[in-house]
Amino acid sequence: MKKLLALLTLGxxxxxxxxxxxxxxxxxxxxxxxxxxxxxxxxxxxxxxxLLLDVQSAEFDALAAELDPDASYIxxxxxxxxxxxxxxxxxxxxxxxxxxxxxxxxASDATGIPIVTE
Numbered sequence: 001m002k003k004l005l006a007l008l009t010l011g012x013x014x015x016x017x018x019x020x021x022x023x024x025x026x027x028x029x030x031x032x033x034x035x036x037x038x039x040x041x042x043x044x045x046x047x048x049x050x051l052l053l054d055v056q057s058a059e060f061d062a063l064a065a066e067l068d069p070d071a072s073y074i075x076x077x078x079x080x081x082x083x084x085x086x087x088x089x090x091x092x093x094x095x096x097x098x099x100x101x102x103x104x105x106x107a108s109d110a111t112g113i114p115i116v117t118e
Contacts, residue, residue, distance in 0.1 A: 025074060025099055025110040032067070033113065034075045035104070036060075036086040041078060045115045047107055050076075055086040065093050073098040076107035 027033075035046045036055040046052070053063055055077070064086075067073075073095065075083040080102035087098045101107035108115050 023110060024112075025101055025107075027074065027111045027113065028072070031072045031074060033107075033111075034073055034086070036075055036077045036082050037104075043117065045104060045117050047076070047104065047111070047113045048116045049113070053086070055082045055089070060086075061089060061093070064090055064095070067093075067095060069094040069096075071095075071097070074101050074107065074111060075099065076101040076104055079103050080106070 033047050033050040034053050035042050035050040036053055037046075038054050038056065039052060042050075042052045053060060067090070073090065075086050075090075075098055077083045077086075080100055083100045083102065087100055090098050101110055104115060107113070
């Protein structure tokens, strides 16, 4: 019983420490923001000025190959999983300065860029 209580307490502590605010991400005038969700998801709200580049689309690699390999990128999706996949694929194309900003809300919180619908 004591072990169970200790595990539950530890789990609660880890859960609470995971609820901290996102680390700030510096955005310059040259930073390119990429939303890698689907067009339908993008339409529900995206960071102002974000480029839509659906990582699940067949055209992703061809479109990503046209990006400037020397630019800085901030990539986000719904949870951060697809952003991670996109960053791996961008790295394979020579783009190495890309940050996973997590979800659209986390990306907004970390960058200060508002979520808009257009």
